[in-house]
Amino acid sequence: MTRWYLLRRLLQVVPTIFGIVIVAFLLVHAAPGDPVTALAGENGDAEYYAFMRHRFELDQSLTRQLGTFLARVATGDLGHSWLQGRSTLSVIAERIPATALLGGTALLIAGLVSLPLGVIAARRPHGARDVAISATALMLFSAPTFWIGQLAILIFALGFGLFPVQGMTTAGSDAVGLRHVLDVGRHLVLPAIVLAMNELAVLVRLSRTGLIDEFARDHIRTARAKGLTETRVIARHAFPRALTPALTVIGTRIGHLLAGAVVVEILFGWPGMGRLLLTALQGRDTPVLLGLFIIISSSVVLVNLATDLVHAAIDRRIRVG
Amino acid sequence: MKGRGVEISFGLAILLLTFIPGGCDSEGAHRRERILVAAISSNPGHLNPAITTNGGVHTAADLLFDGLLSFGDDLKPRPALAERWSVENGGTQYRFFLRRDVRWHDGQRFTAADVKFSFDSVLLRFHSRTRASLGPVLISIETPDDFTVVFSFRRPYAPLLSQLDVVEAPIIPKHLFAGADPLRNPANVAPVGTGPFRFVSYVPGTEIRYRANREYFQDAPKLDGVVLRVIPDASTQVAALEAGEVDWLFGVPGPERARLESNPKIRLTTTTISPGGSNCVTTVGFNLDRPWFSDLRTRRAIAHAMDRQQFVERVAFGNGRVADAPISSAIGFAHADDLAMPGYDTLEAARLLGAAGWSRVDAGARVARRVPGVRDGTRFVVTFVVMSSMTPYGDLLRAQLRQLGIDLRVVSLEPVVFAQTVFTARDFDMSIAPYCQGTDPQIGVQRIYLTSSIAPVPFSNMSGYRNPVMDSLFERAGSSLDVAERRRVYREIQELAVRDQPYIWIVETTSTQAHSTRCRGFGVAAHFAATATCDP
Numbered sequence: 111m112t113r114w115y116l117l118r119r120l121l122q123v124v125p126t127i128f129g130i131v132i133v134a135f136l137l138v139h140a141a142p143g144d145p146v147t148a149l150a151g152e153n154g155d156a157e158y159y160a161f162m163r164h165r166f167e168l169d170q171s172l173t174r175q176l177g178t179f180l181a182r183v184a185t186g187d188l189g190h191s192w193l194q195g196r197s198t199l200s201v202i203a204e205r206i207p208a209t210a211l212l213g214g215t216a217l218l219i220a221g222l223v224s225l226p227l228g229v230i231a232a233r234r235p236h237g238a239r240d241v242a243i244s245a246t247a248l249m250l251f252s253a254p255t256f257w258i259g260q261l262a263i264l265i266f267a268l269g270f271g272l273f274p275v276q277g278m279t280t281a282g283s284d285a286v287g288l289r290h291v292l293d294v295g296r297h298l299v300l301p302a303i304v305l306a307m308n309e310l311a312v313l314v315r316l317s318r319t320g321l322i323d324e325f326a327r328d329h330i331r332t333a334r335a336k337g338l339t340e341t342r343v344i345a346r347h348a349f350p351r352a353l354t355p356a357l358t359v360i361g362t363r364i365g366h367l368l369a370g371a372v373v374v375e376i377l378f379g380w381p382g383m384g385r386l387l388l389t390a391l392q393g394r395d396t397p398v399l400l401g402l403f404i405i406i407s408s409s410v411v412l413v414n415l416a417t418d419l420v421h422a423a424i425d426r427r428i429r430v431g
Numbered sequence: 432m433k434g435r436g437v438e439i440s441f442g443l444a445i446l447l448l449t450f451i452p453g454g455c456d457s458e459g460a461h462r463r464e465r466i467l468v469a470a471i472s473s474n475p476g477h478l479n480p481a482i483t484t485n486g487g488v489h490t491a492a493d494l495l496f497d498g499l500l501s502f503g504d505d506l507k508p509r510p511a512l513a514e515r516w517s518v519e520n521g522g523t524q525y526r527f528f529l530r531r532d533v534r535w536h537d538g539q540r541f542t543a544a545d546v547k548f549s550f551d552s553v554l555l556r557f558h559s560r561t562r563a564s565l566g567p568v569l570i571s572i573e574t575p576d577d578f579t580v581v582f583s584f585r586r587p588y589a590p591l592l593s594q595l596d597v598v599e600a601p602i603i604p605k606h607l608f609a610g611a612d613p614l615r616n617p618a619n620v621a622p623v624g625t626g627p628f629r630f631v632s633y634v635p636g637t638e639i640r641y642r643a644n645r646e647y648f649q650d651a652p653k654l655d656g657v658v659l660r661v662i663p664d665a666s667t668q669v670a671a672l673e674a675g676e677v678d679w680l681f682g683v684p685g686p687e688r689a690r691l692e693s694n695p696k697i698r699l700t701t702t703t704i705s706p707g708g709s710n711c712v713t714t715v716g717f718n719l720d721r722p723w724f725s726d727l728r729t730r731r732a733i734a735h736a737m738d739r740q741q742f743v744e745r746v747a748f749g750n751g752r753v754a755d756a757p758i759s760s761a762i763g764f765a766h767a768d769d770l771a772m773p774g775y776d777t778l779e780a781a782r783l784l785g786a787a788g789w790s791r792v793d794a795g796a797r798v799a800r801r802v803p804g805v806r807d808g809t810r811f812v813v814t815f816v817v818m819s820s821m822t823p824y825g826d827l828l829r830a831q832l833r834q835l836g837i838d839l840r841v842v843s844l845e846p847v848v849f850a851q852t853v854f855t856a857r858d859f860d861m862s863i864a865p866y867c868q869g870t871d872p873q874i875g876v877q878r879i880y881l882t883s884s885i886a887p888v889p890f891s892n893m894s895g896y897r898n899p900v901m902d903s904l905f906e907r908a909g910s911s912l913d914v915a916e917r918r919r920v921y922r923e924i925q926e927l928a929v930r931d932q933p934y935i936w937i938v939e940t941t942s943t944q945a946h947s948t949r950c951r952g953f954g955v956a957a958h959f960a961a962t963a964t965c966d967p
Contacts, residue, residue: 143847144855147889150484154559155566156886161556165614194476195614201476204635260666268670275671281468281638282658379662379671381474381636388663389474394847 119418123411127404131183134403135176138396145394149192166192183404189397193390198401202383206405208278209382211294212374213367215302217360220309225356228317229344235322243314251311255370259304259377266300273300276379301378305370309363313356320352354424361417365410464655465965467950469679470668474636474661477619480601481549482557486708489598490681491639491659493957495536495624496601499527499546499580500592504955506709506761506870508592511649512541512602512625513580522587522912529578533648535604536629543574548605553613561600564590564874587910589917593871597626597957627652627961636661653952653964669945672697678947678965681705685748688943696948701750703761704956705942708867710759710875713742713751713824715863715935716893722804723811724860728787730932733861734773735780736835737828739937746823747938754936757928758876758921759868761939764914765876765921770929772936780835789836797836812838816859818849824863824937855887857895864890865940872921877905880928896933 146162163169167178182189188198227247231240250258267275274280278297285293324330325348333347334340372384383402390398473487480492499513513527533541550572554561570583582591594600602625607618622630625648628641639659643652660677662668665684671677673694682705683691691697703710717724717733724730739753752760760766773779785791788802789811797811813832817825825841832839839861844852853862869875878884880901884891901924908920928934946953950965 142851143845144851145847147850147855148847150559154888155563156888157566158559158562159888190615191476195482195616195619196477201635208636263667263670268674271674275674275676276662276667277660277676278637281660281676282466282640282656376663377667379660379664379667381634381661385474385636385663392845392847 116419119415123408123415126411127408130407131180131400131404132176134400134407135179138394138399139172139175141394143394145192145396148392148394179400188401188404191390191395191398193393193395193398198397201398202386202401202405205381205383205386208380209368209371209375209384211298212302212305212380212382213364213371215298216305216370217309217367219302219306220313221356221360223306224310224313225317225349225353227314228321228352228356229349231314231318232321232325233340233344240318244318247311247314249311250307251315253307255304255308255373256377258307259301259374262300262304263377273297278381301374301380304378305367305374308370309360309367312359312363316359317352317356320355321348324348324352350424354421357421357424358417361414364413365406368406368410463967465653465967466656466658467654467679467960467963467965468658468660468677469681469960470662470671470677471659471681472661472663472665472668475639476635478622478630478633478639479603479613479616479619480597481553481603482613482619484558484560486705489957492622493597493601493626494628494641494657494960495622495626495630496597496603497625498596498598498600498602499529500595501958502596502870502955506955508595511596512546513595516592518912522589522910523584525582525584525591527580527582529580530648531578533625534646535606535625536623536644537604537607539604539606541602541604541625542577543580544577545605546580546602547572547574548609549602550600553603553608554600557613558600560874561594564594587912589909589912590871590873593869594874627958628657631656647961650962652961654960657960672945672947675947678950679953679959680945681942683943683945685750685943688748688750691945697945698948700944700946700953701941702944702955703759703939703941708865708875709869709956710761711865711867711940712754712757712759712936713747713821713863713938713940714754714866714879714893715828715861715937717933718857718860718862719895719897719933720857721860723799723802725804726787726802727932728783729789730935731773732780732783732787732835733832733837734932734935735776735783736837737831737935737937738775740775741831742824742827742937746827747940750943751938751940754939757925757934757936758872759939762868762870762872762876764918765872767922767925770925772929773932777834784835791836795836796838810838811836812840813860814842815839816842816844816849816853816862818846818864819843820846821863821865828863850889853893854889854891862893863937864893866890872924873905873909877909879934880924881905894933896931898927898931901927901931 145166146159146168150158150162167175190196191198191201194201227243231243234240263275266272274297279293283293330343330347333343368384371382372388374380375382375384376388386398387402390402471487471490475488475491477488478492478495480489480496497511499511500508501511503509512529512533514530516525516527518525529543529546535541555566556562568584568586568588570585573581575581604623607623608616620633627644627647629644631640631642633639638661641657643655645651662671666687668677668680669683669687669691672680683699688699691699717730719725743749743751743753755772756767756770758766760768784797788800789797790800792798799805799807799809801807815825815828822841822843825843829839829841852858866879867875878891880896881892882897882902885895904920904924904927908917908924911917911920950963952963953959954962
């Protein structure tokens with residue numbers, strides 16, 4: 111892998127994100143609904159709306175607004191949130207850790223649970239275990255996240271009292287250090303599992319299919335003929351090759367995961383970016399919306415780049431440059 | 432196999448987490464104190480109630496601030512920052528005498544300068560309701576000394592005392608806001624008020640913490656502190672209350688009420704006041720610019736076709752009562768309780784529609800026959816635009832009007848788009864809105880009827896109703912200070928509204944609040960926690 115390749119790919123990211131920013135800007139402005147109305151609520155008068163429109167530079171032409179916006183973005187200034195009056199960057203930044211923790215844990219759960227299940231299912235296709243695993247995966251894939259989430263709250267939080275219903279920390283808690291970590295951990299379990307379900311289902315099905323294909327190949331037959339144990343055959347020969355498509359999918363599903371996070375964050379009162387996105391959308395808080403678009407799309411683009419690179423590292427057949 | 436090992440240890444980790452008691456010591460400490468945990472639905476973003484009418488901000492921030500006056504349980508104005516007042520020059524001048532013992536949470540002394548600054552520089556610019564109602568009639572606010580404030584008006588102005596509470600006109604500290612942009616002041620997220628609670632911390636999207644203000648100028652709070660917990664989903668709020676994670680909910684969704692009612696650890700209370708507004712009447716409006724609604728008989732027919740009791744039971748889940756007048760029964764001095772409102776009568780409805788030229792053809796549909804402005808043979812199809820949260824009203828209305836041969840097409844929109852479609856573009860035939868009437872008809876009711884409030888402003892004159900008689904009646908009601916006289920004028924207003932039927936008033940909605948039996952003594956609306964207490 112050459113340094114030039116990396117540099118070229120990174121440079122490609124810039125116009126991609128630039129394009130996304132412009133499209134996002136136009137989309138937000140084309141959407142029906144007046145941000146000033148959302149902001150001012152009822153009972154204003156025409157003069158008030160005009161005053162607010164002027165304050166937020168909405169009385170200027172669209173091209174001029176776009177120009178101002180792009181000029182600011184270029185200097186790293188995302189402006190001020192219309193609803194909160196604070197810098198957009200800090201409004202978004204304070205939400206990133208919660209979403210990263212939730213999404214990262216969900217991805218980890220999905221990966222760690224799905225791959226072994228895929229192996230179990232693939233060893234005897236259409237056997238009892240495979241049917242059970244595949245059917246469950248299909249069910250999890252089809253069930254809407256909000257439904258799974260509500261069920262999880264009713265059964266595990268309210269019914270058995272195993273986990274808290276909502277939030278990332280206990281209300282009013284002053285815990286620090288390890289206690290704080292454990293408190294967050296307890297709150298994290300349910301939302302992370304719920305968010306993981308969908309990804310888990312996809313990965314189980316993918317790794318199962320990949321492994322079944324691998325098992326039919328010559329090199330596996332050779333490995334078995336050499337007298338290797340089945341565990342070794344799977345771990346050394348089948349698994350790494352079957353892992354490649356799963357990795358690709360994990361990369362492309364980051365956007366999907368964030369979409370799921372919106373639902374999970376609202377349901378569990380998790381203070382992440384997904385909830386901020388919904389509030390900004392409902393309140394037509396354009397600076398925050400655009401800021402989120404930029405950050406989310408950049409992360410999707412960068413994760414995809416990372417996936418390509420990891421890919422190349424795992425699978426020698428793929429060459430970059 | 433490696434994967435399996437990791438899986439097992441992860442499973443063990445989850446199991447371990449399950450058995451760790453929540454919050455540990457810190458929670459124990461809080462349990463010894465009297466802390467109220469209340470659920471709020473939205474992350475307020477900032478805590479300055481003077482720059483917005485947003486219900487989320489006011490729910491969270493009003494505990495920190497005061498108005499010149501406050502409302503008792505009867506919604507009558509009572510002294511707060513002002514200890515007494517006098518009305519002078521036939522109602523064109525109001526003189527307020529302020530308390531001398533009030534201090535801001537940072538120790539600075541509260542004076543008349545704070546009041547003048549709050550109105551002149553913030554409320555009259557950024558608080559849309561105060562700006563729209565006071566702005567056009569107010570001449571000036573003067574402060575003859577440190578503890579007197581005089582409001583002068585162009586003409587006698589009746590509703591002033593109803594709009595000086597913390598929701599309508601919170602007073603903010605001049606020493607922190609003077610000379611800077613109030614929308615971006617750092618004090619908006621670290622607020623300093625005079626209210627019963629003082630600000631401790633705000634973790635956006637998570638919670639806001641307050642401590643009791645022991646130096647509060649009225650009765651000091653019995654609680655040690657309040658935690659406002661942001662929980663956006665209504666069902667999750669209910670689950671959190673059941674699990675004991677929160678103690679207070681501002682609203683309970685209708686379908687979940689029965690479950691909470693049977694829970695001995697939870698008490699429900701009903702109120703006409705909600706963070707979004709008070710004394711709300713769900714009202715159907717006709718777009719009077721459409722030729723098929725210019726005939727009174729058609730509007731009256733639709734009113735007769737509606738079984739409003741069904742709306743109370745099936746849509747509001749019993750949260751409310753059938754509206755029996757245009758003005759809410761909660762505004763006692765203005766409400767007329769014996770008006771001849773069109774009752775549920777499908778025969779009369781059919782007769783009126785027929786008389787208006789809408790005759791029934793095969794399959795029960797109605798088509799126009801000599802309806803002025805409508806081409807003969809046009810089917811009676813109505814576009815009914817609703818906010819997504821009010822879609823159930825549309826579905827029930829659709830079923831009720833189908834009996835009459837009217838085809839109602841329900842278009843459900845998110846709130847911002849609804850406001851634009853109905854009030855700016857006026858692109859609808861019929862619509863529905865939860866008009867919150869507040870405490871004085873001059874604020875919350877006249878905007879629904881005045882010709883001048885046919886404007887691109889949400890929740891203004893939706894129907895586009897124009898009647899000069901109505902306009903002058905409101906003018907008269909607003910400039911009289913005699914309650915008996917005002918009652919007479921509001922009665923005339925309501926009779927005229929029923930006669931012209933630009934709207935159909937369906938349900939006076941109430942909201943159900945819920946709290947754990949660990950806590951008691953909650954007050955109304957803004958300062959709900961000021962009188963409350965919870966067992967440690």
